[in-house]
Amino acid sequence: MNVAFRMVVVTIMLSPAALLAQTRSAPSADDALRGQAMAAMRKAAAYYHDEVATHGGYVYHYSLDLQQRWGEGPANPDQIWVQPPGTPTVGLAYLKAYAATGDAFYLNAATEAALALVHGQLQSGGWTNSVDFNPRGNLVAQYRNGKGRGKNNSTLDDGISQGALRLLMHADQAHQFQHPEIHQAAQIALEALLAAQYPNGGFPQVWTGPVPQQPVVKANFPDYDWRTEGRIKNYWDMYTLNDGLAGTVSETLLQAQEIYQDSRYQQALVRLGDFLLLAQLPEPQPAWAQQYNYAMQPIWARRFEPAAVTGGESQDALETLLKIYRHTGDKKYLEPIPRALAYLKRSRLPDGQLARYYELKFNKPLYMTRRGDEYSLTYDDTNLPDHYGWKVASRLDSIEQEYRRLTANPQPATPPPSRDVLRPQVQKILAQLDEQGRWVSTYQGERLVGQPKFARNSQYLSSEVFSRNLELLSQYVGATK
Numbered sequence: 001m002n003v004a005f006r007m008v009v010v011t012i013m014l015s016p017a018a019l020l021a022q023t024r025s026a027p028s029a030d031d032a033l034r035g036q037a038m039a040a041m042r043k044a045a046a047y048y049h050d051e052v053a054t055h056g057g058y059v060y061h062y063s064l065d066l067q068q069r070w071g072e073g074p075a076n077p078d079q080i081w082v083q084p085p086g087t088p089t090v091g092l093a094y095l096k097a098y099a100a101t102g103d104a105f106y107l108n109a110a111t112e113a114a115l116a117l118v119h120g121q122l123q124s125g126g127w128t129n130s131v132d133f134n135p136r137g138n139l140v141a142q143y144r145n146g147k148g149r150g151k152n153n154s155t156l157d158d159g160i161s162q163g164a165l166r167l168l169m170h171a172d173q174a175h176q177f178q179h180p181e182i183h184q185a186a187q188i189a190l191e192a193l194l195a196a197q198y199p200n201g202g203f204p205q206v207w208t209g210p211v212p213q214q215p216v217v218k219a220n221f222p223d224y225d226w227r228t229e230g231r232i233k234n235y236w237d238m239y240t241l242n243d244g245l246a247g248t249v250s251e252t253l254l255q256a257q258e259i260y261q262d263s264r265y266q267q268a269l270v271r272l273g274d275f276l277l278l279a280q281l282p283e284p285q286p287a288w289a290q291q292y293n294y295a296m297q298p299i300w301a302r303r304f305e306p307a308a309v310t311g312g313e314s315q316d317a318l319e320t321l322l323k324i325y326r327h328t329g330d331k332k333y334l335e336p337i338p339r340a341l342a343y344l345k346r347s348r349l350p351d352g353q354l355a356r357y358y359e360l361k362f363n364k365p366l367y368m369t370r371r372g373d374e375y376s377l378t379y380d381d382t383n384l385p386d387h388y389g390w391k392v393a394s395r396l397d398s399i400e401q402e403y404r405r406l407t408a409n410p411q412p413a414t415p416p417p418s419r420d421v422l423r424p425q426v427q428k429i430l431a432q433l434d435e436q437g438r439w440v441s442t443y444q445g446e447r448l449v450g451q452p453k454f455a456r457n458s459q460y461l462s463s464e465v466f467s468r469n470l471e472l473l474s475q476y477v478g479a480t481k
Contacts, residue, residue: 030419030480037426037473040433041097042105047437048090048466049109055080055119055133056112057087060450062461064440070452071130078134080116082127085449085464087113088163093467093474095170100474107174111182114171117164118185119145124208125192126154126161144188153206154192156240159248165189166252173259190256190265193249197268201275202239202292203249211237214294219279221360222297226307227377231300232293239279239292241313242301246276246320254327266327273324273333276317285363286339287314298360304368304375304388311354312392314344318399325406337403345396353391387451422476429469439465 052062057080059071068074071081080087091113098106120131121144128151132139135147142152154161168186177183195210197203204211224230232238250272257265278296279288289298290310298307318337325333347363348354355365368375370385384390432439441462443454454460 034477034480036430037477040430041470041473043437044433055116057116058090058463059086060463061452064459070450072450078132078137079139080131082131082164083129083158083160084163085467087116088167089467090463091167093470095174096471096474100478110171114168114182118181121185122152122154124152124154125188127164128153128155129160152208155206156203156245157205158243162248162252166255169255169259194264194268200278201271204238205236205240217296219281219296226360235291235299235301241288242290244316247316250320250323276321277336280336285309286343288317306357306366308357308360308366311356315395322402341400348394352394354394356390356392419479425472426476439469441465
C-alpha cells in the first residue's frame with residue numbers, strides 16, 4: 001500500500017468529531033485577514049475617539065494636525081455636528097464594530113457620542129444641525145437640559161433629527177434599554193417625531209411643537225404664476241420632501257418599530273406612504289416636488305429653490321414607496337411607480353443625469369444664475385452657482401430593476417455581500433491606514449458635504465471615510481465569524 005493510499009484510508013476512518021476538529025484546526029484563508037481587520041479597527045477607532053472627538057462628538061472634516069475643524073463652515077472644539085456624516089454617523093459605526101467584535105471599547109465610544117447628542121436635544125424634542133457646548137457660543141440653541149438659549153427649531157432637513165434618533169435608538173438597544181439618559185432622550189424624540197406628522201402623513205422641514213391640523217387633498221398644479229406669486233416665508237412649516245426626507249424618516253420609523261415593537265411607528269410609516277401617493281403630481285409630470293403648501297401645490301423654498309418638479313426627491317419618493325411595499329406588502333404603494341419612471345426616464349438630460357428642477361407643466365430643466373445675493377431663473381446651465389447641486393445622478397435603472405424584482409417575487413432584498421466580495425475592499429482599506437491609525441483623504445476638487453474651503457491636493461481627515469471604513473471592516477469581521 002503506498003503512502004498516498006494510506007493517508008486516504010486514515011482520513012476516511014476518522015470519527016465525525018475528529019473530522020470536525022481537524023477542519024477547525026486548519027487555518028482559514030480569512031483567519032489572518034480577519035485578525036488584521038480587527039487590529040486595524042481598534043487602531044483607527046482609538047485614534048478617532050482619543051484624538052479627534054471633543055465632548056464625545058465629531059464634525060465632518062479635520063486638518064491633519066487637528067487644529068482646524070469643519071462642519072457647515074469652521075467649527076471650534078466646543079461645537080459638534082449632528083447632521084450626517086457627523087456625530088450620529090461616527091457613533092453608529094462604533095456600534096457596528098461593537099456588534100461585530102463584542103469589544104466594549106466601541107460601545108463606550110458610541111455611548112459618549114450618544115450622550116453628546118442628548119446634551120444638544122432641543123426642548124421641541126429633535127435637533128438642529130449642530131451642538132454648541134459653550135452656553136454663550138454662536139451655535140447654541142434652546143436645549144432640553146436648560147444649558148442653552150435661542151431657537152427651538154427641531155429639523156428633519158438633511159437627515160439631522162433622523163440621524164441623531166437612530167444613534168440614540170441603537171445605543172439604547174445596545175444598553176438593553178437600561179441607560180436612563182439615552183433611553184429617555186430617544187423616547188422624547190420619537191414622541192416629538194410622531195407629533196410632527198400631519199394628518200395626510202407628510203412632515204414639515206422644521207417643528208417646534210405638534211403640527212396644526214390641515215385638510216387632506218391631492219397634489220395639484222397652482223393656477224397662478226408660480227414665478228412671481230405664492231411665495232411663503234415660513235415654507236419650512238409645510239410639507240417637504242427636500243434632501244431625501246421620505247427615505248430617512250421612513251428608515252427611522254422602520255428601525256424604531258424593530259427596536260421598540262411599538263405599532264405606532266408602523267402606522268406612521270404607512271401614513272408617510274399614503275402622503276407620497278397624495279403628493280404625486282398629475283400628468284404631464286407624475287412625479288414629486290421638493291416642497292408643498294397646505295393646498296398640496298409645489299412652492300418655493302429658498303431663493304434658489306423654485307416651485308418645480310424635482311429629479312432627486314422624486315427618486316427618493318420612488319425608493320421609499322418600494323421600501324414601504326417590502327415592509328407592508330400593500331400593492332397600492334407600487335401603483336404610482338410605472339408612470340413616474342416613464343416620465344423621469346424621458347426627462348433625463350443628454351448626459352444621463354436628471355435636472356434638480358423641472359418647470360411646472362412645461363418640463364424644461366430649470367436653473368439659476370446669481371449676481372451678488374440675487375438669483376434669476378434660466379434654462380441655461382452654462383453659468384451655474386457652485387454652492388448647490390443643480391443636477392443629480394440618475395438611479396432610475398436600479399429603481400426599475402427593484403420594481404420588476406418585487407412585482408415578480410416579493411421577497412426580501414439581496415443578502416449582505418459575502419466575505420469573497422468584501423475581501424478585496426478590506427485589503428484596500430488596510431493598505432490605506434497609516435501608522436497613526438488614520439485614513440487620510442486628499443482633496444481633488446470634488447464636492448464635499450459642508451463645502452469646506454480646501455486647496456486642491458490638501459490632506460484632511462473625514463468622518464464619513466472613517467465611518468464607512470470602520471463599518472466595512474466590521475461587516476467583514478462579522479461575515480468571517
